[in-house]
Amino acid sequence: METARYNRQIILPEVGIDGQQKLQQAKVLIVGAGGLGVAVLPYLAAAGIGEIGIIDDDRIEVTNLQRQVIYKSSSVGKSKVLEAKAMALELNPSIKINAFTEKLDSKNAILLFEQYDIIVDATDNLDTKYLINDACGVTNKPFVYGSVYKFEGQVSVFNYENGPTYRCLFPDESNEVKNCNDAGVMGISVGIIGMFQANEVLKMVLGIGDLLSGKLLVYNMLNNEQQKFEFSKKAMHAIDLLAFENKYSSIETATIEISAALALEQMHHPEVLFLDVRNADEYPKITIKNGIQIPLDRLESELHQLDVNATLLVFCQSGIRSKKAVEILRNNNFANAKSIAGGAKALDKIDVYKVFETL
Amino acid sequence: MIAVKYFGAIAEKTKSQGEEFSFSNMPLKDLLSVLKYKYELDLLSFSIAINQKIMQDTSSYILKSNDIVALLPPFAGG
Numbered sequence: 001m002e003t004a005r006y007n008r009q010i011i012l013p014e015v016g017i018d019g020q021q022k023l024q025q026a027k028v029l030i031v032g033a034g035g036l037g038v039a040v041l042p043y044l045a046a047a048g049i050g051e052i053g054i055i056d057d058d059r060i061e062v063t064n065l066q067r068q069v070i071y072k073s074s075s076v077g078k079s080k081v082l083e084a085k086a087m088a089l090e091l092n093p094s095i096k097i098n099a100f101t102e103k104l105d106s107k108n109a110i111l112l113f114e115q116y117d118i119i120v121d122a123t124d125n126l127d128t129k130y131l132i133n134d135a136c137g138v139t140n141k142p143f144v145y146g147s148v149y150k151f152e153g154q155v156s157v158f159n160y161e162n163g164p165t166y167r168c169l170f171p172d173e174s175n176e177v178k179n180c181n182d183a184g185v186m187g188i189s190v191g192i193i194g195m196f197q198a199n200e201v202l203k204m205v206l207g208i209g210d211l212l213s214g215k216l217l218v219y220n221m222l223n224n225e226q227q228k229f230e231f232s233k234k235a236m237h238a239i240d241l242l243a244f245e246n247k248y249s250s251i252e253t254a255t256i257e258i259s260a261a262l263a264l265e266q267m268h269h270p271e272v273l274f275l276d277v278r279n280a281d282e283y284p285k286i287t288i289k290n291g292i293q294i295p296l297d298r299l300e301s302e303l304h305q306l307d308v309n310a311t312l313l314v315f316c317q318s319g320i321r322s323k324k325a326v327e328i329l330r331n332n333n334f335a336n337a338k339s340i341a342g343g344a345k346a347l348d349k350i351d352v353y354k355v356f357e358t359l
Numbered sequence: 360m361i362a363v364k365y366f367g368a369i370a371e372k373t374k375s376q377g378e379e380f381s382f383s384n385m386p387l388k389d390l391l392s393v394l395k396y397k398y399e400l401d402l403l404s405f406s407i408a409i410n411q412k413i414m415q416d417t418s419s420y421i422l423k424s425n426d427i428v429a430l431l432p433p434f435a436g437g
Contacts, residue, residue: 121437
């Protein structure tokens, strides 16, 4: 580790070498490379967060430049996340930046969130905030919320150690609220709120201070008034993977893949059946109570063995044949079939007993 | 005396950061209906905090003297 680079924060007793190592081991995903995202990113990168993901499918527009200050005039038309990645690596070449030039949706959210420790909501619409909230619920990740309306900003930390979620604070999903494009915003305002978010991320990683979990911070840029409101968890807003899929996915768009860890968590669900499409002589053997083996080349002729309404979690050796199997199943009206990413090899790596302890 | 504070799009509708009402022992829901009617807030959704605590259930709360009511809509900009 480059201790000279981080000297001024390492000499803080609250950080120290231990804290710097925590920062280096942390993985943070920033959803959105707009005004909030570009405020958060350079500070996390400079502080030495070891791995930062950033996802956004937008390209830089001239109307962004007034508040998305890491982008250059000469970069108009280029991908935001690729430009952001280049900037962050120039700032700190010793960290890893993963740029995703796509939009966060219900199909990629779960697999992506599983790769990170903390999710930063730097989006500009309510639909994506509810999606982030629900995907964080499924993957058990905390998320740092920030949002701006004209000269006011909100900051909070949701789903931290099973704490209250975005839905506990704002249960009404039917809301329509203007974003910066419609309402107008000063660059400073998103910058200030992004700073509050980056601060919560660093505090969370370092384990210092009091996080805004269960608290909504509202900051007014015009009069500098700052208020905190407390809220508590509502049990009814807990969400699991099946509920998530039911909410977000129609038959056509349902995700094809599920991670091995999440698949195993479904093991005792009465409607879940594990389907091994390998041949009987393949190893490692995966023994699951709700399991059945039908080799891929016999699958179509053996479909009568399977319940059309069951959630079928399909695996092969490494996750390739099982995707084919899912295609066959979906074409035969098995809407709830999914391929387990990484297949038997990934399942075998997970200590099943450990998975159960957390249930 | 009861103080009401407005935020975000609500403050825009009411054209103020807040106001005071000189009554107490009034059901919160009655105050909300008055405000919704007066400022045409029907299309906006918001959470309600009393004395800095978000209320889970606003239907049965009776306002007391010196209560501070906050109307908090979600923000979306970023």
